[in-house]
Amino acid sequence: MKFSNQLIYWYLQKNRDLPWRKSKNPYFIWLSEIMLQQTRVNQGLAYYLTFTKEFPTVSDLANASESKVLKLWQGLGYYSRARNLHFSANYISNELNGKFPSTYDEIKKLKGVGDYTASAIASICFNEPEAVVDGNVYRVLSRYFGIKTPINSSAGIKEFKKLAQTLIDSTQPGTHNQAIMDFGALHCKPQNPLCETCPFNDSCIALATKTIKELPVKEKKVKVKKRYFNFLVFISDDNKTVLSERKGKGIWQGLYQFPLIETEKNVSKETLQIENSSEIGLLENLVLFNEKEIVHKLSHQHLHTKFWIVKKGNLPKNSINWKDVEKYPVPILIANFLKNFNPSNGYF
Numbered sequence: 479m480k481f482s483n484q485l486i487y488w489y490l491q492k493n494r495d496l497p498w499r500k501s502k503n504p505y506f507i508w509l510s511e512i513m514l515q516q517t518r519v520n521q522g523l524a525y526y527l528t529f530t531k532e533f534p535t536v537s538d539l540a541n542a543s544e545s546k547v548l549k550l551w552q553g554l555g556y557y558s559r560a561r562n563l564h565f566s567a568n569y570i571s572n573e574l575n576g577k578f579p580s581t582y583d584e585i586k587k588l589k590g591v592g593d594y595t596a597s598a599i600a601s602i603c604f605n606e607p608e609a610v611v612d613g614n615v616y617r618v619l620s621r622y623f624g625i626k627t628p629i630n631s632s633a634g635i636k637e638f639k640k641l642a643q644t645l646i647d648s649t650q651p652g653t654h655n656q657a658i659m660d661f662g663a664l665h666c667k668p669q670n671p672l673c674e675t676c677p678f679n680d681s682c683i684a685l686a687t688k689t690i691k692e693l694p695v696k697e698k699k700v701k702v703k704k705r706y707f708n709f710l711v712f713i714s715d716d717n718k719t720v721l722s723e724r725k726g727k728g729i730w731q732g733l734y735q736f737p738l739i740e741t742e743k744n745v746s747k748e749t750l751q752i753e754n755s756s757e758i759g760l761l762e763n764l765v766l767f768n769e770k771e772i773v774h775k776l777s778h779q780h781l782h783t784k785f786w787i788v789k790k791g792n793l794p795k796n797s798i799n800w801k802d803v804e805k806y807p808v809p810i811l812i813a814n815f816l817k818n819f820n821p822s823n824g825y826f
């Protein structure tokens with residue numbers, strides 16, 4: 479209890495002023511927690527404000543099209559989060575009559591919700607003593623207690639959850655959870671933690687043993703795969719182009735892209751023309767837009783990308799006007815290309 483008391487005392491003085499903390503509405507807390515997975519607060523904040531304005535209730539989110547949800551999510555990455563939000567909003571709205579589940583066990587049944595998110599919502603909104611364990615919590619606990627079990631191992635996940643559960647203040651679990659997350663984000667930072675002014679510096683094992691930089695321990699990462707993407711940006715005489723929706727369960731599901739040719743390595747214009755043709759025809763008038771390939775880094779793969787401008791007299795009936803391209807949800811890789819590309823500049 480002493481640990482929790484010190485933590486909460488620090489939090490009451492140093493906590494971040496965040497809009498979702500002004501509410502106990504589980505919909506808002508859920509939205510913020512999903513958005514902040516793999517995302518910094520300063521990046522996710524603008525998206526949170528946009529979503530809550532556009533979809534003030536879970537029913538509003540449920541009634542929106544997936545395409546609109548993905549468009550508003552554009553640039554935040556990990557798009558499965560947005561699809562899961564939309565799916566679960568429909569479930570809450572249609573199966574639960576718009577009432578958000580109110581226990582850890584029920585919340586965890588929502589698609590895309592794991593232990594951490596369910597613990598956060600249950601503790602903050604419904605005062606259920608479920609301890610959160612995220613990256614910040616792993617760091618604080620591993621350093622303070624000197625734990626060297628890898629945090630991304632099954633043994634580590636169990637060990638840290640069990641420890642966190644013994645430390646939580648059951649009388650104010652939501653405050654305790656937010657306190658330890660803020661403490662990790664603001665004070666016990668990954669680099670240059672503020673050890674000199676730390677309220678735990680007289681009892682922190684990592685500080686005493688000079689192992690702060692070694693903790694927390696992670697097992698080796700999965701090998702990163704290289705992929706080579708060649709996007710064909712068609713431009714017709716009447717200023718139309720081609721976009722298609724990505725299907726299947728791979729990256730960017732539900733987003734739109736230009737026709738794509740994936741190759742085993744970086745290829746030249748000549749190789750692309752000789753070895754490939756698209757459903758739209760031969761690649762005769764072909765110009766490379768970016769002389770230096772763009773490397774777009776995802777968690778387990780790096781996309782080495784080229785955008786090829788393809789001049790075409792006519793395009794199929796399913797082509798779209800260039801001015802309508804911005805209406806479609808696209809990966810940030812393509813969104814960045816669109817910011818720098820003007821089809822009227824004359825590439826041929």
